[in-house]
Amino acid sequence: MSNPLLKIRNLHLSMHSFDGKAHVLNGINLEVKRNEIWGLVGETGCGKSLTGLSVSGLVSSPPAEYHGGEILFDGEDLLGCHEQRLLALRGNKIGMIFQDPTTNLNPVFTIGTQLVDVALAAGASDPQVLGLTVGASGRARRRAARALAGDMLDKVGIPNARARLDDYPHQFSGGMRQRVLIAMALIGRPDLLIADEPTTALDVSVQAQILDLLRQMVDEFRMGVILITHNLGVVAQTCSHVAVMYAGNVVESGPVRRVLEQPAHPYTRALMRAIPTRDVKRGALFGLAGSVPNLLSPPTGCRFAPRCALASPACHSALPADREVAPDHKVACVHVSAMKETSYA
Amino acid sequence: MLRFIIRRIIMLIPVLFGLTVMMFIIARLLPGDPVALAAGPNATHEEIAALAAEFGMDQPMIVQYWTYASGLLQGDFGVSIFTRRPVLTDILTYLPATLELVFAAMALSIALGIPLGLMTAVYRNRWPDYLARVLALASISMPRFFLGLLLQLCFAMWLMTFPLGGRFPIIYEYPPFVTGFLTLDALIAGDLESFWLACRHLALPAIAMSLSPLATIMRMMRASTIEVLQHDYVTTARAVGLSQRRIVFKYVAKNAVSATLTVIGLYFGWLLGGTVLVETVFDWPGLGLYATQAIVAQDFMPVIGVALVIGLLFVLSNLVIDVLYGVINPKVRYA
Numbered sequence: 015m016s017n018p019l020l021k022i023r024n025l026h027l028s029m030h031s032f033d034g035k036a037h038v039l040n041g042i043n044l045e046v047k048r049n050e051i052w053g054l055v056g057e058t059g060c061g062k063s064l065t066g067l068s069v070s071g072l073v074s075s076p077p078a079e080y081h082g083g084e085i086l087f088d089g090e091d092l093l094g095c096h097e098q099r100l101l102a103l104r105g106n107k108i109g110m111i112f113q114d115p116t117t118n119l120n121p122v123f124t125i126g127t128q129l130v131d132v133a134l135a136a137g138a139s140d141p142q143v144l145g146l147t148v149g150a151s152g153r154a155r156r157r158a159a160r161a162l163a164g165d166m167l168d169k170v171g172i173p174n175a176r177a178r179l180d181d182y183p184h185q186f187s188g189g190m191r192q193r194v195l196i197a198m199a200l201i202g203r204p205d206l207l208i209a210d211e212p213t214t215a216l217d218v219s220v221q222a223q224i225l226d227l228l229r230q231m232v233d234e235f236r237m238g239v240i241l242i243t244h245n246l247g248v249v250a251q252t253c254s255h256v257a258v259m260y261a262g263n264v265v266e267s268g269p270v271r272r273v274l275e276q277p278a279h280p281y282t283r284a285l286m287r288a289i290p291t292r293d294v295k296r297g298a299l300f301g302l303a304g305s306v307p308n309l310l311s312p313p314t315g316c317r318f319a320p321r322c323a324l325a326s327p328a329c330h331s332a333l334p335a336d337r338e339v340a341p342d343h344k345v346a347c348v349h350v351s352a353m354k355e356t357s358y359a
Numbered sequence: 360m361l362r363f364i365i366r367r368i369i370m371l372i373p374v375l376f377g378l379t380v381m382m383f384i385i386a387r388l389l390p391g392d393p394v395a396l397a398a399g400p401n402a403t404h405e406e407i408a409a410l411a412a413e414f415g416m417d418q419p420m421i422v423q424y425w426t427y428a429s430g431l432l433q434g435d436f437g438v439s440i441f442t443r444r445p446v447l448t449d450i451l452t453y454l455p456a457t458l459e460l461v462f463a464a465m466a467l468s469i470a471l472g473i474p475l476g477l478m479t480a481v482y483r484n485r486w487p488d489y490l491a492r493v494l495a496l497a498s499i500s501m502p503r504f505f506l507g508l509l510l511q512l513c514f515a516m517w518l519m520t521f522p523l524g525g526r527f528p529i530i531y532e533y534p535p536f537v538t539g540f541l542t543l544d545a546l547i548a549g550d551l552e553s554f555w556l557a558c559r560h561l562a563l564p565a566i567a568m569s570l571s572p573l574a575t576i577m578r579m580m581r582a583s584t585i586e587v588l589q590h591d592y593v594t595t596a597r598a599v600g601l602s603q604r605r606i607v608f609k610y611v612a613k614n615a616v617s618a619t620l621t622v623i624g625l626y627f628g629w630l631l632g633g634t635v636l637v638e639t640v641f642d643w644p645g646l647g648l649y650a651t652q653a654i655v656a657q658d659f660m661p662v663i664g665v666a667l668v669i670g671l672l673f674v675l676s677n678l679v680i681d682v683l684y685g686v687i688n689p690k691v692r693y694a
Contacts, residue, residue: 070598105600112598117591122613122688131609132599139600182689198599 025083053249056259109204115191126179129163136202189220268343437660455539457645468573476580495574524642624680628673
């Protein structure tokens with residue numbers, strides 16, 4: 015078993031706001047290895063994006079405050095890292111792509127300029143990115159960076175890539191822009207890619223293309239990926255593993271087939287049941303009663319307990335520990351054994 | 360782009376036409392008899408009438424305007440009734456001094472205002488921000504002529520590091536005329552000593568004029584930078600490993616500067632028309648001083664001429680700004 019690329023252990027994060035202190039991440043545990051694509055799912059506000067941003071060190075504090083846990087990247091604790099070190103990691107070791115391709119490219123620079131700058135920044139931390147030796151001249155670096163930018167655009171499937179380096183973002187379609195952003199994230203050959211809802215803003219056919227491209231890139235660069243999404247369909251289609259989050263906790267995680275076919279946490283089951291199928295009559299969608307708890311004053315114990323049909327006094331008293339119900343399949347619920355008996359319907 | 364510029368220049372024509380009509384009417388609505396004033400206190404009625412006839416001032420206003428406008432189309436700005444010198448010659452003599460002063464003041468305020476605005480936005484609500492904002496407020500609130508006096512007192516009287524006023528020492532010879540900007544002319548002539556002298560004369564009035572545009576530019580830049588910093592592409596730029604310096608001074612700056620451009624264009628025109636006080640304090644031989652003298656003497660032709668030139672420059676500076684929008688933002692270019 016290889017060492018995990020990324021290991022998030024018991025990560026706690028609070029956000030200070032006008033209304034008080036919200037305990038947003040409540041002990042996140044996650045392990046990502048190379049070649050694994052982890053889907054991070056959960057409803058809005060459950061801390062998916064914050065988890066991703068935390069790995070990149072992009073959560074500004076204040077207002078955020080980390081109080082406990084660690085994020086180990088290749089054995090190095092990122093939370094204790096100096097900004098200078100994070101700068102070297104971003105782009106070179108950890109890449110990120112975001113939700114809305116229309117707002118994530120700078121509108122007043124050509125994509126060539128933007129890609130070249132990223133390539134140069136990556137080359138400054140790791141000269142191998144540009145294929146040059148340490149002492150290469152500035153001009154040689156620029157030329158290599160531009161060549162690399164063209165190659166990357168080509169690789170992410172932009173037709174006529176080299177000529178399009180001189181175009182501005184508004185001259186590309188949404189899907190094409192997301193490809194550009196993927197090229198930008200991958201230009202420094204990161205080991206870990208965090209994709210924060212990369213397909214949410216795209217229409218379905220483009221969505222499939224982008225997911226294909228992502229999978230292809232993972233094979234080629236041997237990356238680990240965290241794919242943050244709302245969409246269980248995307249997870250089923252793309253991911254090797256999935257972690258289900260609820261109100262700042264990972265409630266269930268494991269290999270994607272296992273979790274989606276035999277969900278063991280009541281919340282995961284509720285999520286699965288909410289997906290409409292062909293048999294569901296019009297207007298008869300299954301929902302989940304109640305709403306996400308207010309994190310300014312979260313429930314003690316299991317945060318899902320107030321909405322859970324199985325909730326018992328034990329659920330309200332303490333946060334349930336992770337139980338391994340199958341190899342790598344972990345569930346944070348005290349009713350795991352009871353759930354096992356009521357097979358998933 | 361070229362068509363856009365041509366269209367804007369054609370649009371200048373009605374603006375300038377309106378300006379001449381308005382100035383012409385206002386000048387004649389003022390109380391007092393400029394001809395009598397020009398003829399002197401001891402002039403007889405016959406002498407005044409003769410002078411009025413000589414300058415066509417006895418004609419109906421419509422005819423006077425017609426004469427003036429047709430002369431204007433041939434590049435004739437009329438003749439000063441007081442000095443009997445052609446207005447255009449005078450303006451061409453005084454304009455470079457004013458332009459040099461305004462350009463120096465704008466250069467100073469842009470060169471300092473934009474980086475300061477970026478810096479205060481990045482250090483938002485920390486001490487560099489507070490310090491710069493207090494100074495900006497102070498310099499906006501301070502009248503320019505008063506600031507000029509303070510500068511004179513401090514640097515010319517006490518420290519004696521800068522000359523009190525004027526554009527160039529009287530005992531020295533001016534560098535040969537090329538652009539009319541003494542600093543540039545001295546550089547073109549390769550005369551470093553003259554350049555240094557001209558710069559020292561320019562320094563205090565330029566600083567006095569630059570402070571309020573500097574403060575405004577800084578505050579505009581701060582506000583738009585704060586807005587730009589919240590855009591997604593800034594987060595993306597950080598996430599892909601660009602350094603803070605590169606993000607702020609390249610990626611954020613270019614986005615934030617377009618709102619500031621508007622202010623720069625407006626200030627340029629405003630400074631052109633508002634040099635009078637500073638020119639008076641520093642005895643700077645510019646258009647403002649020239650126009651004030653003409654107004655006091657009720658000498659219309661120079662007043663109208665100066666107003667026209669300033670109006671023209673104002674419109675042109677805004678045209679330059681509009682073109683710059685396109686240079687900075689490619690979306691504007693194609694629209």
